[in-house]
Amino acid sequence: GAGVSQSPRYKVAKRGQDVALRCDPISGHVSLFWYQQALGQGPEFLTYFQNEAQLDKSGLPSDRFFAERPEGSVSTLKIQRTQQEDSAVYLCASSLARVGAGEQYFGPGTRLTVT
């Protein structure tokens, strides 16, 4: 079946522009995660949804970052007034499990470059 998809795969934004990154999780997966992977680093947790509820947003680096999952399926990560330090790969993952060590399936990521 289809895996996690993300779009766009690449995004170039000028500093100050707003961007929206989309994640389509595996159908039926309850949990959805966003991670940020800077160049040469491991991914870092941004936020977590269980269905449409955002249960943890402790990893969002500033109030310029906003995520939503209004119908409990597709999710959008929005970054307002982008800055150069926002340049990274943004990864989305989904999981069938609500809690515990259910496997997270990752999408290919969106590479954001802010110029």
Place this chain on the structure above:
Amino acid sequence: AQSVTQLDSHVSVSEGTPVLLRCNYSSSYSPSLFWYVQHPNKGLQLLLKYTSAATLVKGINGFEAEFKKSETSFHLTKPSAHMSDAAEYFCVVSERTGFQKLVFGTGTRLLVSP
């Protein structure tokens, strides 16, 4: 707070020789531990996971890892490297309860030469 330390940023091996990627973890709770692999331009793929069962965990593609609580280690091994194993490997920790927020190490790049 949880964290993982991957002791080598790069590991180079010859095809057919053993692979050892080292990882130490820190966790206030009984952790779940994972190894993920990331090939260029591909998504992260789960190699194996440890939750609370057997301390020696077998994963895909011939990889395995051993959970050693006394050493707070979770090293990844493979008896014989293949060219296709060349990739970035991440050691990951999460709490065993609650939702599964993953904490990644900085990664180890495995280079395999013919």
